[in-house]
Amino acid sequence: xxxxxxxxxxxxxxxxxxxxxxxxxxxxxxxxxxxxxxxxxxxxxxxxxxxxxxxxxxxxxxxxxxxxxxxxxxxxxxxxxxxxxxxxxxxxxxxxxxxxxxxxxxxxxxxxxxxxxxxxxxxxxxxxxxxxxxxxxxxxxxxxxxxxxxxxxxxxxxxxxxxxxxxxxxxxxxxxxxxxxxxxxxxxxxxxxxxxxxxxxxxxxxxxxxxxxxxxxxxxxxxxxxxxxxxxxxxxxxxxxxxxxxxxxxxxxxxxxxxxxxxxxxxxxxxxxxxxxxxxxxxxxxxxxxxxxxxxxxxxxxxxxxxxxxxxx
Amino acid sequence: xxxxxxxxxxxxxxxxxxxxxxxxxxxxxxxxxxxxxxxxxxxxxxxxxxxxxxxxxxxxxxxxxxxxxxxxxxxxxxxxxxxxxxxxxxxxxxxxxxxxxxxxxxxxxxxxxxxxxxxxxxxxxxxxxxxxxxxxxxxxxxxxxxxxxxxxxxxxxxxxxxxxxxxxxxxxxxxxxxxxxxxxxxxxxxxxxxxxxxxxxxxxxxxxxxxxxxxxxxxxxxxxxxxxxxxxxxxxxxxxxxxxxxxxxxxxxxxxxxxxxxxxxxxxxxxxxxxxxxxxxxxxxxxxxxxxxxxxxxxxxxxxxxxxxxxxx
Numbered sequence: 001x002x003x004x005x006x007x008x009x010x011x012x013x014x015x016x017x018x019x020x021x022x023x024x025x026x027x028x029x030x031x032x033x034x035x036x037x038x039x040x041x042x043x044x045x046x047x048x049x050x051x052x053x054x055x056x057x058x059x060x061x062x063x064x065x066x067x068x069x070x071x072x073x074x075x076x077x078x079x080x081x082x083x084x085x086x087x088x089x090x091x092x093x094x095x096x097x098x099x100x101x102x103x104x105x106x107x108x109x110x111x112x113x114x115x116x117x118x119x120x121x122x123x124x125x126x127x128x129x130x131x132x133x134x135x136x137x138x139x140x141x142x143x144x145x146x147x148x149x150x151x152x153x154x155x156x157x158x159x160x161x162x163x164x165x166x167x168x169x170x171x172x173x174x175x176x177x178x179x180x181x182x183x184x185x186x187x188x189x190x191x192x193x194x195x196x197x198x199x200x201x202x203x204x205x206x207x208x209x210x211x212x213x214x215x216x217x218x219x220x221x222x223x224x225x226x227x228x229x230x231x232x233x234x235x236x237x238x239x240x241x242x243x244x245x246x247x248x249x250x251x252x253x254x255x256x257x258x259x260x261x262x263x264x265x266x267x268x269x270x271x272x273x274x275x276x277x278x279x280x281x282x283x284x285x286x287x288x289x290x291x292x293x294x295x296x297x298x299x300x301x302x303x304x305x306x307x308x309x310x311x312x313x
Numbered sequence: 314x315x316x317x318x319x320x321x322x323x324x325x326x327x328x329x330x331x332x333x334x335x336x337x338x339x340x341x342x343x344x345x346x347x348x349x350x351x352x353x354x355x356x357x358x359x360x361x362x363x364x365x366x367x368x369x370x371x372x373x374x375x376x377x378x379x380x381x382x383x384x385x386x387x388x389x390x391x392x393x394x395x396x397x398x399x400x401x402x403x404x405x406x407x408x409x410x411x412x413x414x415x416x417x418x419x420x421x422x423x424x425x426x427x428x429x430x431x432x433x434x435x436x437x438x439x440x441x442x443x444x445x446x447x448x449x450x451x452x453x454x455x456x457x458x459x460x461x462x463x464x465x466x467x468x469x470x471x472x473x474x475x476x477x478x479x480x481x482x483x484x485x486x487x488x489x490x491x492x493x494x495x496x497x498x499x500x501x502x503x504x505x506x507x508x509x510x511x512x513x514x515x516x517x518x519x520x521x522x523x524x525x526x527x528x529x530x531x532x533x534x535x536x537x538x539x540x541x542x543x544x545x546x547x548x549x550x551x552x553x554x555x556x557x558x559x560x561x562x563x564x565x566x567x568x569x570x571x572x573x574x575x576x577x578x579x580x581x582x583x584x585x586x587x588x589x590x591x592x593x594x595x596x597x598x599x600x601x602x603x604x605x606x607x608x609x610x611x612x613x614x615x616x617x618x619x620x621x622x623x624x625x626x
Contacts, residue, residue, distance in 0.1 A: 151578055151623065153466010153500070154590040161600060252586055263584075265464055269623055270603035271576075273565055275593030279465040281364070282586030287474060290583035296619065297611070306609065308619070310464065310582055 001093055001121040003034075004062045007045070008128045011179040013210065016240035019065050019096075019132035021045035025087070027053075027059035044068065046078040047305050050085060060089040064125040066096040066118075069104035079105035083112035091117045093125030131182075131240030134261060140233045141242040141301040142248040143259050144181065145251055147278045148266040154275035157245070160193055162276075169303035171264045175200050177264060183236065183241035185227060187250030188216030198207035198245070210243065230257050238313060252280035263294065263310040266302070314406055314434040316347075320358070324350040326493040326523065329553035332378050332409075332493050334358035338365075338400070340372035357381065359391040363398060373402040377438040378566045381411040383419035390417040396425035404430045406438030410449040444495075444553030448565050448576060454545040454555040457494065458564055459487060460591045462577040467588035468559070473506055475589075482616035483579045488513050490577060492521035494556035496549065498540060501529030501564030514596075523556065543570050547568070565593035576607065576623040579615070605623045617624035 001024075008022030013234040018041030025033035033053030043051070046067055050056060065103060067078035067090070072125045079101075082090065090109050095118060096102055109116050109303065134142035148166045149155055156162035164171070178184055184198045199209040213236075214226040220226035227233070236242070244254055254260050284290055294310040301307075314337075321335030331354030332394075333553060338346035346366030348358040359380055371529060380391035380403070392414075395403065403422050408431060409415055422429050447455035461479045462468055469475035477484070491497055495512045504527045512522040526538040533539035538548070543566065549555070556568055567573050585592070597603055607623040614620075 114490065147465070149466060151576070151607070151621070152460070153462060153590065157597065157600060164600065255584055255586065262345060263464070267621075268604075269607040269609055270591060270600075271568055271595065271597075271607070272603060273568065273592050273597055273602070275597075277466065277590065279584060279586050282584065284584075284586055284588075287470060287477065287583075287585070291581075294464070294582040294584070295617070296582055296614075299619075301609075304608070306612075306621070308464070308580075 001062050005128045007036040008064045014039040015041045016238045017131050021061040022064045023049040025061050057086045058187040059087045062088045062091045063092045067105040068101050070100035079108040089118045103280040131252040135240050141239045143242045144262040145244045145260045146264045148269045150272040154272035155278045156276040166266045166268045166305045167303040170305040175202050179205050181241040182239040183211045184243045187247050248280040252282045256282040265308045267306045314408040318441045320349040321377045327352040328354045329551045332379045336362040336376045338374050370399045372400045374400045377406045380418040381414050385415035400466040402428040402436045404433045434587050448553050454552045456555045458557045458573045458576040459577045463583045463585040467585035467589045469589040477553045479579045479581045479618045480616040483618040488515050493517050494554040495552040498555045503560040539575040567597045569595040578621045580619045
């Protein structure tokens with residue numbers, strides 16, 4: 001299942017509104033098929049893996065999300081296709097919350113005499129499909145806030161100059177993160193001060209540059225989406241992963257509304273002193289209220305910088 | 314030598330102006346003596362270890378600093394004592410920069426027919442005696458700056474409330490660090506706003522509370538030292554390790570004058586937003602000048618907080 005979860009990551013940021021799923025088919029200890037949801041959402045991971053495997057009779061299929069029980073104009077229901085192919089066993093990480101499937105895919109497989117195991121590596125699989133699951137549960141995209149700060153929490157000098165706080169390895173990592181989101185958003189102030197390109201400048205990934213959005217009043221540049229209010233988040237079609245890149249006012253607005261699910265904190269080994277802070281006023285009245293909301297889930301070294309990833313508790 | 318360096322740590326903050334040294338004596342693969350510089354600076358580590366070992370003829374003595382070549386009213390020269398005891402070999406991490414010894418201890422041992430190896434685990438040993446070595450090289454104490462911040466670099470809410478940013482494990486660690494310094498310093502503003510006790514509140518270490526100092530103009534409370542100017546640093550007798558605990562103005566003054574050797578950054582997994590920053594204006598005109606000054610040397614998890622230790626490059 002760990003390998004299937006890794007495959008699921010390949011579709012992240014390219015499958016909305018469909019989930020990015022991964023699938024591995026194994027027979028006699030040999031991997032005979034590997035699949036992941038293709039760009040645009042079809043084929044599904046199971047169909048992709050089965051096309052590679054051919055005959056899967058007697059095999060075990062490992063899939064990160066319950067196979068769908070609903071046919072659509074774009075393809076048949078995976079649960080039906082799998083049932084017809086007669087694998088011995090299907091291991092599933094997460095039950096699909098979509099009401100058109102939610103347990104019915106599992107029931108269909110079991111009715112066909114296939115052994116079904118659920119909840120396998122569920123936490124890791126949920127993390128890999130955070131966009132789809134957040135959309136299903138909350139009706140809005142999964143939101144990642146990115147901050148690149150000095151060790152004293154500054155993002156720029158008092159005059160606004162911010163090139164560079166972090167080094168090339170951290171910036172490349174942030175570009176990779178961009179490619180895993182359907183949309184990048186900055187505030188009006190950042191747009192006007194920096195005119196950022198917000199594209200993915202990594203060899204081979206140029207085509208993965210997400211759609212761009214600006215938060216705040218006023219017109220959006222051509223090709224950009226305008227997000228005038230946080231309630232507009234629910235209306236973003238085809239965006240299950242939103243990457244918020246600042247500035248401090250926009251970060252504060254998202255945090256104050258409790259709309260940040262994941263926080264990427266890149267810290268450079270520099271002291272800036274007087275300067276601009278990463279996050280504006282979030283209306284915190286008591287330090288006690290700030291605790292138990294975030295947990296550190298990963299850290300890594302990127303050149304001389306450090307990345308810490310926090311997730312909502 | 315690694316064990317000798319660990320022993321050296323026991324005297325840290327209690328031996329100034331003498332170095333905190335560690336010594337291990339081994340014969341036939343068995344440790345027969347362990348010593349470290351005792352509080353106040355005497356006995357020296359070698360004398361302490363030799364008293365435990367008794368006869369050390371033919372043994373190997375591992376010591377973090379070159380044995381002293383100068384007798385004093387408080388005790389004989391270690392190089393003489395060791396030479397008389399006829400160990401087969403002496404391994405030394407760091408040559409003593411004190412001009413009364415600087416190589417003469419090694420020469421005395423060699424003249425007695427003892428095999429001497431130098432530079433063993435030198436970097437780690439230098440770090441363990443940073444206070445003594447900084448005093449020898451720069452004529453001032455080794456300075457550690459402690460910061461306890463939210464993940465957005467805040468040390469307090471706008472109204473100054475700062476209890477608590479970090480949790481009990483991080484605060485206990487900071488108290489342990491206090492015990493490893495001869496003096497703790499805060500700025501005038503912190504003194505007046507918080508009236509901090511600055512003592513070591515750890516079971517068994519209450520007696521290790523360092524002397525206290527206040528930086529800035531005005532009178533010092535009874536029992537405190539007043540540091541009116543950074544040049545006063547050179548005059549602090551018996552202080553080889555100074556622990557600077559804030560606030561932002563004091564931190565900035567030390568950083569701007571390039572007087573910080575080590576930076577302890579405790580980061581809590583909380584977002585504060587608007588609030589007080591850890592470090593005031595250090596006169597940085599260009600971000601490029603901020604780079605290549607600090608390197609991360611250690612990180613650890615303390616409860617839900619993280620400690621990152623940076624040292625001057």
